[in-house]
Amino acid sequence: MKLVFEDFEPGRxxxxxxxxxTAQEIIEFATEFDPQPMHLDEMAGRASILGGLAASGWHTSALFMRMMAYGFLLNSHSQGAPGIDVMEWRKPxxxxxxxxxxxxxxxxxxxRxxxxxxxxxxxxxVHNQQGDLVCYCENWIMFSMRDTAETNP
Structure with a gap:
């Protein structure tokens, strides 16, 4: 049974x-959406403050969105989000x-x-394999309430 609004209690x-x-994914994303040198070339990335071939912050956000979709959104009666209140890329x-x-x-x-x-x-x-916080986000997400979800699956 898919999650509904009532399932999203504070603290859950x-x-x-x-x-x-992967390097290939970083380069492919950057080529299409953020073609800065540090996202396209290992040497340019090393020469930057990022320290290596680094994903664009927008790529990091897209990966986070995919993780969130598979983590709970696809198993819910999500109705979208009105926006993002906080989006911070803390580490490369x-x-x-x-x-x-x-x-x-x-x-x-x-x-109302x-x-x-x-x-x-x-x-x-979102953390990397060393436990470093790489991305922090806060936002609101809308969900159908139980009675609405039961009549409109």
Whole structure:
């Protein structure tokens, strides 16, 4: 049974990942979306403050989104998100890193403007294989309430 708003109580958390980050994926993403030298070339990455071939922050965010989708969103009655409140790239994600993380519900409430929909605020933390925090995010996600989800699967 898919998760509904009532399942997202404050304090509940969901494991994310793991996801391995490859040089090929870093270069492919950067070529299309963020073609800066440190994301395209190992030597340029080493010469930068990032210390090696580094994923774009936007690539890191996309990997986090994939982890969140497989971690709990695809098994829920998610209705999307109104935006991102906080998105911080704390440390570089380098080729060869393995990412994992956790999404934790901070608060939740029914939406007055959208009957049958609740909204939950999350904090999301993504770490590399050494346990370093590489990405931190906070946002609200909307979910169908139990009665609504049962009539509109």
């Amino acid at each position: 958390s969901f494991a994310l990942g793991p996801v391995a980050v 994600v380098l080729a060869g890193d393995t990412l994992s993380g956790r999404s934790t519900v901070l608060e939740s409430r029914a939406m 403007s959208r009957p049958g929909i609740g909204i939950a605020r999350f904090k999301h933390e």
